[in-house]
Amino acid sequence: MYPNLLRKRVALTPDRIAFEMNGTSYSWSEVYKEVERIAQRLPGKSGDRVGFWSKNSEGMYFYILAALLKEFEIVFFNDRLTQEEFLFQQLDSEVVWTVTDQKERALLEHVFLYETILGDRFETLAPQDMWAANRTISIMYTSGTTGRPKGVRQTLENHMTSALGSALNLGILPEDKWLCVMPLYHISGFSMIMRSLIYGSALELHDRFRPESVMRAIQTRGITHLSVVTTMLQQLLEIVENEQQPLPSTFRVVLAGGGPVPVPYLEKAQLYGFPVIQTYGMTETSSQTCTLGAEDAIRKAGSAGRPLFFADVRIDGENEGEIWVRGSHVTPGYIGMASTQQSTTEDGWFKTGDIGRIDEDGYLYILDRRSDLIVSGGENIYPAEVEQALLAHPDVLDAGVVAMDDAKWGQVPVAFVQVKDGCEPDLKTFLSTRLASYKQPVHYYFVDALPRNASNKLVRRELKDRLL
Numbered sequence: 001m002y003p004n005l006l007r008k009r010v011a012l013t014p015d016r017i018a019f020e021m022n023g024t025s026y027s028w029s030e031v032y033k034e035v036e037r038i039a040q041r042l043p044g045k046s047g048d049r050v051g052f053w054s055k056n057s058e059g060m061y062f063y064i065l066a067a068l069l070k071e072f073e074i075v076f077f078n079d080r081l082t083q084e085e086f087l088f089q090q091l092d093s094e095v096v097w098t099v100t101d102q103k104e105r106a107l108l109e110h111v112f113l114y115e116t117i118l119g120d121r122f123e124t125l126a127p128q129d130m131w132a133a134n135r136t137i138s139i140m141y142t143s144g145t146t147g148r149p150k151g152v153r154q155t156l157e158n159h160m161t162s163a164l165g166s167a168l169n170l171g172i173l174p175e176d177k178w179l180c181v182m183p184l185y186h187i188s189g190f191s192m193i194m195r196s197l198i199y200g201s202a203l204e205l206h207d208r209f210r211p212e213s214v215m216r217a218i219q220t221r222g223i224t225h226l227s228v229v230t231t232m233l234q235q236l237l238e239i240v241e242n243e244q245q246p247l248p249s250t251f252r253v254v255l256a257g258g259g260p261v262p263v264p265y266l267e268k269a270q271l272y273g274f275p276v277i278q279t280y281g282m283t284e285t286s287s288q289t290c291t292l293g294a295e296d297a298i299r300k301a302g303s304a305g306r307p308l309f310f311a312d313v314r315i316d317g318e319n320e321g322e323i324w325v326r327g328s329h330v331t332p333g334y335i336g337m338a339s340t341q342q343s344t345t346e347d348g349w350f351k352t353g354d355i356g357r358i359d360e361d362g363y364l365y366i367l368d369r370r371s372d373l374i375v376s377g378g379e380n381i382y383p384a385e386v387e388q389a390l391l392a393h394p395d396v397l398d399a400g401v402v403a404m405d406d407a408k409w410g411q412v413p414v415a416f417v418q419v420k421d422g423c424e425p426d427l428k429t430f431l432s433t434r435l436a437s438y439k440q441p442v443h444y445y446f447v448d449a450l451p452r453n454a455s456n457k458l459v460r461r462e463l464k465d466r467l468l
Contacts, residue, residue: 001130001131001132001133002130002131002133002156002160003129003130003131004069004127004128004129004130004131005068005131005194005197005198006032006035006065006068006069006127006197007032007127007129009028009197009198009200010028010029010031010032012200013028013200014027014028014029015027015028015029016028016174016200016202017177017202018030018031018196018202018203019031019061019196019202019203019204019205020202020203020204020205020221021057021058021061021204021205021206022058024058028200031062031065034062035062035065035066035069036066036069036125038062038063038066038118039066039067039069039070039125040122040123040124040125041118041119041121041122041123042063042066042067042070042072042117042118043096043097043117043119043121044070044072044096044097045070046070046071046072047071047072047073048072048073048096049072049073049074049075049093049094049095049096049139050067050072050073050074050075050095050096050097050098050099051074051075051076051077051090051093051095051097051098051099051111052064052074052075052076052077052098052099052100052184052185053077053079053081053086053098053099053100053105053111053185054079054099054100054101054102054114054185055079055101055183055207055208056180056183056184056189056205056206056207056208057101057207058205059101059114059115060101060114060184061184061193061203061205063099063114064184064190064193065193068137069125069127070125071128071131071135073136073137073138073139074137074138074139075089075093075095075098075138075139075140075151076138076139076140076141076184076185076186076190077089077090077098077141077185078141078183078185078186078436079183079185080379080436080437080438081436082432082433082434082435082436083105083108083433084433084434085149085434085435085436086105086108087108088149089141089149089151090110092149092151092335092336092337093139093141093151093335093336094336095110096110097110097111097112097117098110098111098112099111099112099113099114099117100112100113100114101113101114131156132156133155133156133157133160134155134156134157134332135155135156136153136154136155137154137155137156137158137159137194138154138159138190139151139152139153139154139335140152140154140185140186140187140190140283142282142283142284142380148337148338148385149385150334150336150337150338150341151334151335151336151338152283152284152331152334153331153332153333153334153335154187154283154286154331155331155332157328158285158286158328158329158330158331158332159191159194159198159286160198161286161310161327161328161329162191162194162285162286162287162288162329163191163194163195163198163199164198164309164310165288165308165309165310165311165327165329166195166287166288166291166308167195167198167199168308168309169291169308169309170225170252170253170277172199172201173224174200175222175224175250176199176201176202176224176225177201177202177203177204177221177222177223177224177225178192178195178196178201178202178203178204178223178224178225178226178227179204179206179214179217179218179223179225179226180192180203180204180205180206180227181206181208181209181210181214181226181227181228181232182209182227182228182229182378184205187281187282187283187286187287188227188257188287188378189227191286191287192227201225204217204221204223209228209232211232211235211236211238211239212239214226214232214236215236215239215240215243218247218248218251219245219247219248222248222250223250223251224250224251224252224253225252225253225254225255226251226253226254226255227254227255227256227257228254228255228256228257229256229257229258229259229377229378230256230258230259230261230262230265230378230410231377231378231408231409231410232378233254233256233261233265233269233276234265236274237265237268237269237272237274240268240272240274241268241272246273247272247273247274251275252275253275253277254269254274254275254276254277255277255279255288255291256276256277256278256279257278257279257280257281257288257378258375258377258378258410259366259375259410260278260301260302260303260304260366261276261278261297263298263301263302266297266298266301267298269294269297270294270297270298275294276294276297277291277292277293277294277305278291278292278297278303278304278305279291279292279304279305280304280305280364280366282352283331284330284331284343284350284352285311285325285327285329285330285331285350286329286330286331287329288308289307289308289311289313289325289327289329290304290305290306290307290308290311290313290364291304291305291306291308292304292305292306292363293305296363300359300361300363302365303359303363303364303365304356304363304364304365304366305363305364306361306362306363306364307362307364310327310328310329311325311326311327311329312325312326312327313325313326313358313364314326314349314358315356315357315358316351319357320355320356320357320367321355321356321357322351322352322353322354322355322356323352323354323355323356323364323366324345324349324350324351324352325349325350325352326344326347326348326349326350330343330344330348330350331343331350353373354366355367372384372460374401374402374403374411374412374413375403375410375411376403376406376409376410376411376412376413376438377408377409377410377438379438379439381413381438381439383400383401383402383413383460385435385439386399386401386413386415386431386435386439386440386441387399387400387401387415389431389434389435390415390417390427390431392434393425393427393430395419395420395423395425396417396418396419396425396427397418397419397420398417398418398449398450399415399416399417399418399450400415400416400417400450400458400460400463401413401414401415401416401441402414402416402460402463402464402467403464404442404443404467406442412441412442413439413440413441413442414441414442414443414444414445414467415427415441415443415444415445416445416447416450416463416466417444417445417446417447418446418447418448418449418450419446427441427444428440428444445466450463451463
């Protein structure tokens with residue numbers, strides 16, 4: 001059991017700043033007052049699943065905390081999902097309602113705007129003083145190798161372990177202030193809300209990433225921590241280099257995820273005092289599993305670092321192989337169609353699907369990002385999901401999707417497609433309503449046949465070789 005995080009936090013530090021957005025600040029007591037007001041008017045009962053399909057906003061922050069207070073299970077839908085993708089996840093997750101910030105989405109069944117879901121109802125709250133460790137706090141969908149997204153359960157124990165492991169690695173100070181530019185529907189974003197509750201640190205939320213706004217906040221608003229992906233880091237380093245302004249001594253940590261940071265970026269970061277700490281984690285591990293400290297960034301370039309205190313990592317092989325992770329930060333399983341899928345081995349190891357190695361000092365190196373996975377601007381794209389969407393077109397006979405290097409996004413998807421003789425389908429238009437924009441191929445190559453082995457499995461490396 002753990003204490004009710006909201007009630008415990010407001011009891012410990014009622015006057016400390018908890019949340020800031022658009023120049024407005026709230027203490028923990030002010031946050032709790034607003035959260036309680038919303039929770040009293042939210043429909044549903046403890047244990048219900050409720051959805052968020054929205055961009056970062058002040059409303060989203062308060063409604064998330066209200067859902068926590070009412071002991072709902074929160075299902076986060078990627079704001080960039082198409083209607084078709086959302087409807088599948090809505091059905092699979094069995095949410096009773098979803099809130100959104102877009103009027104056209106509120107035309108769908110069981111989807112409401114923030115200001116309309118409250119209505120005139122009012123319910124006296126009786127919040128529990130203690131929360132069960134196995135309580136499902138959040139559910140996030142992540143694509144699998146089969147192409148069907150899976151709803152990943154993240155429990156209170158998962159989030160607590162992740163937060164405590166990070167705290168033991170980075171330390172905690174009363175004046176800590178995290179700047180969140182990552183989407184709250186991603187584990188990298190929502191974990192900041194959970195850590196803010198557990199640590200008592202302030203959270204400054206931005207609706208999206210704007211490099212100039214981020215640097216201004218760092219220079220003038222006492223930011224101590226920031227989480228980014230590599231493409232964001234690149235843009236921030238360009239500003240630091242151009243402005244040649246020293247960073248405040250209070251700015252201590254930049255957590256960089258979404259793949260190894262290129263050495264030139266790390267060298268520039270060290271030159272200008274940008275404190276980059278690389279991380280490795282995933283939805284199934286409730287954020288970080290390994291981190292690489294700034295002091296090791298060059299010496300161990302390309303490494304994801306060493307496991308946090310509560311995490312174990314091993315390689316299923318002698319020199320290199322699949323990365324397995326174990327610890328109480330690992331998901332207990334999936335929901336919906338994937339609920340029967342075993343998430344861990346009998347002795348608790350989660351098979352990540354990533355290929356890696358561990359050096360003599362215990363540092364983990366990711367050799368292949370789940371082999372087929374495309375990481376584009378911090379978003380994960382599974383080729384199988386894109387291929388399934390392409391194969392839904394009546395004129396497409398076969399399809400293969402691989403990553404192509406891109407200066408801006410790191411990687412982008414490209415498609416090799418076999419179509420019926422004489423057909424010239426407009427696949428870009430066809431996919432526009434079926435896949436989020438970031439998942440759609442940037443180039444199409446029409447071929448007579450795709451390379452397949454004796455087992456009829458697509459040989460992706462041959463497709464990648466055609467891009468060289």
